[in-house]
Amino acid sequence: MSLWERLFGKKSEDTDTDIGEIKVHRNLDKNFGIIKDMLKDCDDVLYREIKIGIEGNQRAVVISIDGMTDENVLDNHILKNLMINSRIAPPDIGIFKRQIGDAVKDKTLSAAEMKEVGTIEQAVLDILIGDTAVILDNYDKIIIVGTKGWEMRDVAEPETENVIRGPRQGFIETLRVNTALIRRRIRDHKFKIKGYQIGRRSQTDVCVLYIEDLADEDVLEELDKRLKAIDIDAIIDSGYIEQLVEDNWRSIFPQIQNTERPDVATAALYEGKVVIVVDNSPFVLIIPSGFNAMMQSAEDYYERWGIATFIRALRYFALLMAIYMPALYIAVTTFHPQMLPAKLLISIAANRAGVPFPAVLEAIIMVLTLEILREAGIRLPGAIGQTIGIVGAVIIGQAAVDAGIVGPIMIIIVSITAVASFTIPSYNLAIAARLLRLVLIIASGFLGLYGVMLITMLALVHLCSLKSFGVPYLTPFTAPIGQRSDLKDALLKAPLLSMHYRETTVRKSERRRMLDHRDENFNKEG
Amino acid sequence: MHKKMIIFLSIALLLTGCWDKVEIDERAHISALGIDRYTPGPDDEETVGRHIFTFAFPELKKEGAKDVVISSVGDNLYSVSRIMASRSNKEFFLGHLRTVVVGVDIAKNPADFRHILDGIENNEFLSRRVVLALTEGSAAEIIKVVPAMENKLGEFIAEIFRRSDRIPRIVGGSAGDILRDLHESGNTIIPKIVPGKADVKVAGGGIINNFKFKGWLGEVETAHLLVLKGETKCLCGMSVKHKGFDIPVALRPKKPRISLIEDKDNIKILIEVEMEGDVRQTYFETDEDTLKSSFVSEIEQEMVEATKQRAMDTINKIQKEFETDVLGINKYLRQSHYKLWKEVERDWQDIFPNIDIDVNIDIKIRRIGLVR
Amino acid sequence: MKDNSDIISTNQMIFILALAMISTGILRLPRSLADVVPYDHWIILLVTGLVITAVIAIHAWIVKLRPGVEYFEILGESLSRPIAYIVALAYIVYFIGLNGLIVRIFGETIKVYLLTKTPIEVINVSLLISCIYLSRKGVEVLGRLAAFLFPIVITVSIFLFLLSFINTNFRNLLPVFQITPVQVLRGIPVTILSFLGIEVLLFFGANLEKPRESMKSTIAVAAVALFYLLVIVATFAQFGPVQIKKLVWPTLDVFDTVQIPGLFIENVQVVVMSAWVIAVFTTIAPLYLAGVITAKSVTGFKDQASLAPPFLPFIYFASLIPKNLAHVYEVTDKFTFYFASIMVGAIPLIVLISLLIQARSGKGAKGNA
Structure with a gap:
């Protein structure tokens, strides 16, 4: 000690x-x-x-x-x-x-x-x-x-990570309010809040939150080391801290989860994770966090397990679609048309006849257009942003097809891809998926399905090499036998009553989170 | 340093890439292929080739698309599809070829026939699910037919065969099965296809013995052959004469059981087939009471006799006329009586016509229709 | 922090081994077996499985005797230093040669089924470049990758083989129990090729978290033998023993017969080829990495990352040695029968015996070890 x-x-x-x-x-x-x-x-x-x-x-x-x-x-x-x-x-x-x-x-x-x-x-x-x-x-x-007191935003529903069921509170820009929001959910003296002031000029308050007997000491020690090593003039947002303490800053994949929801942060604390709250930022950071955590939404835990499992599997499927659809379309149509059933093939070919560009270029044009529309929609003020999205998608798409610049099937593919990418709960993971999609499109344009598979293997090797504070990024998928209990909360979501253990990233002695005190007949009837 | 090298290499790779890229609308997706024997005219040079290949591929139009048919003379499938490239603005693509029709003249010459067969098996894009069919006249004739129901002939034939286990008189016809039979014994039966005005008809089959065409098996015989081989799920369109009236019975045969009743010198084979059947109709205001089990068993009895007669006729024809084991007795012996098979394997061609084959048919009528 | 500790769990080791075994051997396994005898291939397979289990048990024993010690050190300890250098060099040549052959066969299949006009050089080099990327990361990443991919590859391939059972005639597997012991013996050498890859256990053994559990590696052999059983049943039931002899790659042709009406995909063969890329990648990468690790211990280099790229040209040129596909298979056969059996079977056996003798004779001299 x-x-x-x-x-x-x-x-x-x-x-x-x-x-x-x-x-x-x-x-x-x-x-x-x-x-x-x-x-x-x-x-x-x-x-x-x-x-x-x-x-x-x-x-x-x-x-x-x-x-x-x-x-x-x-x-x-x-x-x-x-x-x-x-x-x-x-x-x-x-x-x-x-x-x-x-x-x-x-x-x-x-x-x-x-x-x-x-x-x-x-x-x-x-x-x-x-x-x-x-x-x-x-x-x-x-x-x-102590007379700190200034005009602050009310605690309101967060803009991102919306849920149908669940608390409506979101973090705001004031550190103390944020820590209070979490403290209200953890009435345990083991819950610690440790303060740092980072930034030579900004002296921004950064708080590290953890539950003493759950959090892994190694993670805390490492985090302390990395936070103290930061020597920068100012910390404007938690994004700064994220980038400065990340394991692999070259990667396109986020290794630290951020959230605007106190319930998500609290749940992470109970899992033995560490939360970093940065003053002036409504986004708190959760470490260590892997791929799995970023594919989960708070609601998964509040709804019944059946629908949660279905939605979670659907989300993984949507992620695959968002990454692979355009690339597969290109590979199949221009390299391996024998994959398509004859009728579908004729329909695609007939629809594409007369399009002057190769399918790769077609895909790149449409994907880039879509990205531009998305970016424009974010930058423009609320109401206009939505209008631009609809106007852009409908009118440009229709006009492009009428003009014969792109085939209608490509519009369908790109639209499905876009919709699918919105189902990814974590925005920064969605960004990584978008980048990967572009790389895959290019690879499939050169080597077809083989190119797609090569990039997939490279991406997988990269993902396997990533770690978030010592925890492998793809946990629990990379040790399916050693972390069998974690799999209950990965691709699927097991019923709450069967999830007796915390994640394996927690300290070993504290794995057990739930005991079953119901009498035996209770289970039989269920 | 390495990173730079890798980046450099991948850029070099990307800039020179795209060897296989062909846009989907730049390919001619061949759906049907006909192969005929080419008889050189007096003016032809010797190098022209031995076969006429006729390709059909769909036009890429959104509505009312028809097949485009072109043909060329050449030696083999591969070189012809290459030669065709110089006559067309599209890349010939065989990945969607569903039907290959071979003129019977080719099958009459084992050398030619084997040449064609290997061309089919060896082509990496040509699937084993391709339908292989024989035609009596010219294959090109069939490829040129525009079916009234479906503009695209390749699809039309492929769809007929897709339902083949529900149509009684069609041999399976998938190239994979035919090739396997030919690899194993050189004998097989290939479906026969006949051109019509606005359709084609698939019925009966051509018997191949040792890669050589032996003769045609009729439609009814084919149907019974399929029952004996267990390759069909229905034997419809059969009827029985009962007191002067035709009573149609739909039969659903089960897999036959083959057994060997071994004589010292003579091999005796027993094929047992169980079938279930429905009486589809009798005649209006009939005197019979179809609800009486005696009537049902009468029909059953008559049906068994009729079916057995036809089956025996079929076996007779196969044994005596064609002397070709398309029944699969060789396969049965190899799989179940390996020692015996080793003894007879070499002379099977001569032994088969002389073995005894007996058929036992058992029909159970289950349903008798809605009217008494 | 424990960032690159290069420790793998026993489970991950099993996954690595299983995936390392499944590679180009599977393509022609049915044909090689059909050439030997027309029936009872599963008996040959099981007997070979037992032989391989014995071999891997030797490897596991070595790892267990010297936990956490690199194989090169063990070689030096048991065979004396100078010989160890020669043997280690032979291993490097072996890995280069084996990888070259696998890459070559892989390139040929891709060229036939996926990219007919793309030069084989591009296919081979691009695959090797991705292997370099993995080799730079080390054993730990490989372990995670294998654990991630194994369930996917196995589920997908079992599913695909099951699809092929839809229109299959299992009578083609008959007759049974006709095989003679001599035929079994003749069948073993052609089957062994399909199990090559187990030798990586020797090289990754030092990275095992619990070296005492190294004997569990035999599970990998059992799993792969079961998988091959499925492959053999599927191919023989589909084609029958006669036709298989005529097919160059019967295992890939099986999927050509799969037809699932009303599905999005007409031709599952292309899906199979994607799984095939993974299967080959997970074979080449461990072999590549094992070569790099050996080179690292021979040269005493600290930096593993910079040792990986120099292997590429060697493997690439090794892959170009055979003149054509027929030659590839002739070279592969000679390579397996002579070189591989020495490197995988004989040398570890000698090492093990030497270690055991040392342990018995010189218990007091353990201090030097």
Whole structure:
């Protein structure tokens, strides 16, 4: 456990850990001067010089940032207490003189979150985060009061990962709200939230969430190492963290799952995974996560197992279609027409007669057109985006067929492909599928089915070589015997009552997640 | 370094690739092929070739497409399909060939016939499911027929054969089976095809003995041969004379049981066939009571006699006239009586016409129709 | 982190072995057997299966005796250092030769059934390039790949063979129990070719997670023997013993007879060829990797990735040595009967005996080992 404590023991409140070298001076003016100098030309900083004490002879300065502080706390619990309440109920003057800091901290300020810092830099950083600094004269610490509070989006239904059945909450851009959303679902003291600040300039809060006795220590250790190794000026979104801690950043396949849904993140935590929440991003990251996790939707677990199994199998089939359909069409029609039944063949050939381009080019034109439409639909504002999609698909498709540039069968193939690719729950996996599709189209144009198979083998070798924090990407498919229990939740979704174990990625001793206490007759009737 | 090499290699590969790419509408998907013997005229040079190949492939039109028929003289299938490329704007593609009709003149000459057969078996695109048929006249004649029901002849014939186990008088005809029989013994029966005005008729079969055409087996005989071989599921269109009236009975034969009743010197074979049948009709206001089991057993009895007679006639014809074992007795002996087969294998051609073959037929009538 | 630990589980090893065995041998197995005797091929197959089980047991025993030690080290330990270098070089030549022949036959089949006009060089080289990619990744990735592909390949091929049973006559398998022991013995050598690939166990044995379980590798032989049984039943039931003799690749021709009316696909043969690509890839890749691993231990090179590409030209030229398909099969036969039996059978046997003698005579001298 020593390693454990060293890595994840509670950060001590000791001021020794404060960043920066400029120690807080006993002289208020000096401190104030330094801070003012550092925050020069920052017009959103508020300085409030006050006098406290019965005589009003104790000077103090309150510094905060306009728009990032909760004005209620600032006004009622800091300024009002310091200036008015301390005079109405004055503390013992002796103490007041000698131990001004303790008196203010312990007896005057009535805010919940409070700490002292010993260096100016730390104080400035805290001010920039949204806290309020109270600088007292004749005191060598700066009191930081937690007053973070700013305008934020309401917790609303997430835009991505929609489900029919399931909670309607989605993460928002504020880290604390997000961690609270998860905490509400895990009332266990073993659930830990460990904070980092990453980004030289941005100092973005990044929290690592895990359940202590479930998460794999190796993963935590490795994650800690990788997070600490990040040295970048700013973290804008969790996408930055994703790319910086990924195992294989060259790959087109995502190795870290992201989600906007607290229920998905929580379920992952219970599976022994680790969740990374990044401030200013509604997408949290889940590690380690493999291919299988990205093919699952939250709803699979909320609905009955029969339909969940069917839909999941359907999703895998759709994935295969999204990747292979155009390539197979090209391979079959231009290289191996003996595969097609005579009637279908004649119909395809008759429909294609007169199209000037080879089928490969036809496919590439249509797939690219579709990608352009998709991209345009995303960029354009909501209502227009949809219009563009429909207008583009229907009118361009129809016109292209009428003009004889592409065959109608190709339109069907490309449309089915597009629809199929929307069934993939994970957006970034869908992107990888799209890229792979293009590669396959080109390969099939040169070597037919053999080319398709070659690329498939290369892609498979690549997928097999991928790991997400030590967990093979294609788990559980790559060790079908060793991870038999995982297969219950892969291509198929077994009934909840038969899934007694967690995934094998969890710590070995904690595999069991469910015990069956029902009496025997119960099962017989079911 | 390696990465660059691999990228370079794959780019080189891609830029020079596409050797096999032919767009689907640039191929001529041949659906039927007729092969005839070519008799050189006095002016012809010797190099012209020995056969006339007639190809049919569908036009690529969305509506009202017909078959295009072209023919050429040549030695073998492969070279002709290459030569045709110079006469057409399309690539000849045999992957969808479903019907090969061979003129009987070719089958009369074993050398020619074997030449053609190997051309068919050896072609990688030509499936073993291709229908192989013989015709009495010219094969080209058949290929040129435009069936009224279906514009495309290749499809038309292929569809007839696809239903072959439900039509009584058609030999299976798949090239795979024919080739296997020929590999094993040199004997087989190939379906016979006859041209009509706006259709073709498939009925009967040509007997091949040692790669040489022996003669035609009639339609009814073919039907009974198929029953004895267990290759059909129905023996319809048979009727029995009962008190001066024809009563049609639809028969459904089961797989026959062959057994060897071995005599020291003479081989005796017994073929037992069980059939189920339905009386399809009697006659209007009949005097018979079809619900009486005595009537049913009378019909059964008469049907057994009639069928057995026809079966024996068929066997007789095969044994005495054609002297060709298309019954599969050789296969039966090899599979079930290997020692005996080893003794007779060499002289089977001479032994077969003289063995005793007996047929036992058992018919059970199950249904007697809706009217009493 | 345990990123490239190159450890494979026993199950993955079994999958690797099974897939490594199934390759070009399967194409002509029925014909070779039909040439020997017209009946009872399954008996020959089972006897050969037992022989191969014995051979793989030797390999597994070696792995078990020296857990986690590379085969080259074991060679040096049991045969002395200089001989070990020669033997290791012979193994490299063996892998190159075997791979060359397999690649060649593969190229010929692809050229016949899929890409008639594409130069065979392109087909061969493109396949070998993908093998390089795998060889750079190492045994661990191969293990996962095999475990991923095995269920797929086996399910698909069993399904396809079952389809061929729709219009098959099982009487073609008759007669039974006619075979004589001499005929069985004559049938064994032609069958052994279809089991080549087991020798990779020696080379990947050092990567086994639990070397003590190495004897479980015999399961792979049993699985493959069962699969071959299915192949033989399907081909003989379809074609009968007489016609099979005439077919160059009877196993592929079986699928030509499959007809499923009303399906999207008219001709399953093309699907078979896709499964065929996988089957050959999973044979060539382990052999290639085994060659690379041997080269790595002989040269003492650390970087496995850069050793993989130099093999390509050698294998490529080995694949071009036979002049035509007939020659390919003549060369393959000689290669199996002489070279392969020494490399797969004799040398491991000698190594095992030497190890056992060492273990018995010098228990005290174990410190040097």
